[in-house]
Amino acid sequence: NKPYVIIGPVYSGSVLVDMQLTQAAQIPEIVGGEAAGITEKGDPYVFRTSFGQQFSMPRIGKYLHDTVKAKIVAALWVNDAFGKGGRDSFVKEMAARNIKVAADIPSEAGQADFSADVVKLKAANADVVFVYLHEEESARFLREYRKQGVKTPLIGVDTLLGQKVIELAGGAADGVRGFVGLTIEAPVASVE
DSSP states (O other): OOOSOEEOOOSHHHHHHHHHHHHHHTOOEEEOOOOHHHHHTOOTTEEESSOOHHHHHHHHHHIIIIIIOOSEEEEEEESSHHHHHHHHHHHHHHHHTTOEEEEEEEEOTTOOOOHHHHHHHHHTTOSEEEEEOOHHHHHHHHHHHHHTTOOSOEEEEHHHHSHHHHHHHGGGGTTOEEEOSSSTTSSOTTTO
């Protein structure tokens, strides 16, 4: 149909595949994926509407180091382009701040049962748990985390504290903290 612009997708894995097609067709694409690899490819036809992990993870690292004073963290992440990119950026930021990653736990997109993951997170004896899942998985994880009575603080991004997560997780979402791109910490002059 010869569009002059394409809007979407929002999931990083889809963007990484789709952008090859739009670049070949020389059609601008407005996307929402956060994987650092999206903009690292230098595609002049891709315009991202969200902050990449290269902006959010340093802020999370700073918060964990300077405010939380974490020495040991555990990480739970979804094993897809979004999760892997976030996990890699997170681990890099922890290493730069001399914070030990005691547990590094991948999960699957659509995962329903988080009981074994929560047991592993408890065993890590971390100061904080970093959660980097999609919204529905975040809600399922939160319900299981609370069910098992774990008290270790949870830190994430908007996929852990968004309205959809709150609706699906109910009270299990109470107390989670995280970085949301459009805050005072955002690297945008009009927001600062």
